[in-house]
Amino acid sequence: MPFETCVVETIQRTPDIKSIRFEKPQGFRYLAGQYIFITLGDGPEKMEKHFTLSSSPTEGFLEITKRLTGHPFSNALAGLNSGDKVSIRGPYGDFTFQAEYDKVGMLSGGIGITPLRSMIKYSIDKGLNPSIILLYSNRLDSDIAFRDELEGMQREKNGIKVIETITRPEPEWKGVTGRINAEMVKKFMPDYMERTFYTSGPPKMVDAMLSLLRELRVPEEQIKKENFYGYD
Ligand SMILES: Cc1cc2nc3c(=O)[nH]c(=O)nc-3n(C[C@H](O)[C@H](O)[C@H](O)COP(=O)(O)OP(=O)(O)OC[C@H]3O[C@@H](n4cnc5c(N)ncnc54)[C@H](O)[C@@H]3O)c2cc1C
Structure with a gap:
């Protein structure tokens, strides 16, 4: 399901890893370990990449955490500020954990x-x-x-x-x-x-x-x- 959301917070985790938190739309459900697609830019500048949600479904926001590479998408993501809008698709993937294993x-x-x-x-x-x-x-x-x-x-x-x-x-x-x-x-x-x-x-x-x-x-x-x- 594609939807638009906005940045609520960014957190520098290490010198080259940054988390970006987004507003969690009402009704958005996912399983721990799933990923989403994030689209940045428009027209020929449009770029889309996969990101695992580092947040847990129990938390009130969506968070992705990116290794900063200095490449265009990475720079655009790292440059996001509170209030900026992004387009998201998901969730996807079966790399999940719901405590099925002891x-x-x-x-x-x-x-x-x-x-x-x-x-x-x-x-x-x-x-x-x-x-x-x-x-x-x-x-x-x-x-x-x-x-x-x-x-x-x-x-x-x-x-x-x-x-x-x-x-x-x-x-x-x-x-x-x-x-x-x-x-x-x-x-x-x-x-x-x-x-x-x-x-x-x-x-x-x-x-x-x-x-x-x-x-x-x-x-x-x-x-x-x-x-x-x-x-x-
Ligand atoms: C299911 C899934 C989940 C993912 N989850 C995460 C996640 O949680 N966090 C995360 O950070 N990423 C995640 N990724 C990877 C993410 O989608 C991006 O591919 C990744 O972040 C690199 O994107 P980028 O734009 O920074 O770098 P890109 O520009 O795509 O570059 C990627 C790599 O290619 C090489 N490269 C590219 N261009 C050049 C160049 N001109 N010269 C030299 N080397 C070059 C570099 O080594 C670089 O590290 C996930 C991918 C998948 C498939």
Whole structure:
């Protein structure tokens, strides 16, 4: 369903990740993890791209979160201010979570966090009790989007565990380091064969996670993925 809405707030999450919040039209329904299309501009300048909703259906606004690339669409999106109008189509996609699984493993890096943030927030707001373990990889600790919120959700809810791993750690980083690998999954999710996995992000990241899960012999039917085509 196409509709027009307007920006209500923008939030700089990290130096190169920004969230844009839109008014949620009455009656607009979606599932945690789904995406929308956003159209900017008019005529030959018209551009449309996919964006996962990083907001949860339980929240009173629609939020998308964009990795800023310096390219035309990215600049136009980053330049939006409160009150600006945009055209949206959606929701779409079956990379969703409605607490169908008791044990979930989430593997992601960088901007791939957007649907997973929506799912974790949904689970908490609905008072659901699945065990969710998120392995979240970034280059620097300053690149971790939603860091305070994710760490807060972990404190708030016993079943939520967030493990951040950094590939280029500063000396003061005391946490996990390196890319997500099979050893990390075994260590932080010893019951990984019982978990349903969600992995999302740029195709290279998703492919690496799929290889890792296959190496661990996790059955295909326990793996859900969302490729952010458009990023290399
Ligand atoms: C289902 C789905 C969900 C998605 N969800 C999100 C989301 O939540 N957040 C998000 O940020 N994105 C998401 N995306 C990706 C999004 O739709 C865009 O493709 C992405 O944000 C890149 O758009 P852009 O305009 O910034 O960059 P583009 O201009 O489209 O460039 C994309 C990449 O191509 C390369 N490139 C393009 N032009 C050049 C050039 N001239 N020189 C060198 N390299 C170039 C660059 O490496 C660049 O990173 C999603 C995609 C899908 C399919």
